[in-house]
Amino acid sequence: MLNTLNSPQREAVKYLDGPLLVLAGAGSGKTRVITQKIAYLINEAGYAAKEIAAITFTNKAALEMQERVSKLMEGKSTKGLTVATFHSLGLQILRQECAYLGYKPQFSILDSSDSFKILSDVLATTDKQLLRKTQWQISNWKNGFINPDQAKATAEEDLTHAAAKVYQIYQQTLKAYQAVDFDDLIKLPVELFSNHPEALDKWQRKLQYLLIDEYQDT
Known part of the structure; x- marks a missing residue:
């Protein structure tokens, strides 16, 4: 599976001992490293798909990443895998934890x-x-x-x-x-996790691996 990667890329895919920042120029294969790492985590490292989240900046990029992962998995299930934008992940968190903030799930x-x-x-x-x-x-x-x-x-x-x-x-x-605006989809989850450690602990246990594409744009 990793034969198409160069040595530094393979090293990044296999690294599992804590946070890792990949610095490389445009078109150098950073997104490919992320998709390969997702497959590696599931196939080789024993992680369940539902324990992994891959985050990028546009819905189009998220869809493309999901398609790449599906091809790499060759028909194996990726049920529960989160591939999302920052805002859509924020929305997912708020839908589930909105009661902490005084909102109903249908906000x-x-x-x-x-x-x-x-x-x-x-x-x-x-x-x-x-x-x-x-x-x-x-x-x-x-x-x-x-x-x-x-x-x-x-x-x-x-x-x-x-x-x-x-x-x-x-x-x-x-x-x-019972409404939020687009900026709230980022701001409110941060407030939630800052003020409610039990909610933070739940999501830290739920998402064991967080992979962020185009991190320099955050």
């Missing part, structure tokens, strides 16, 4: 236009420039894992402090609607 996911409309209602304005700026600021806070209270506490300018207040009302509105 909705808002797209950018839905988020824009809620902000328009919160700010009672149709000023697109103001709304886009506020939407960007809230997204920036979420991507930095900053909650509304932290945003208010660290705001140094009046406009930023005002945006932080809008952020707080926006989040309260989402919660009332």
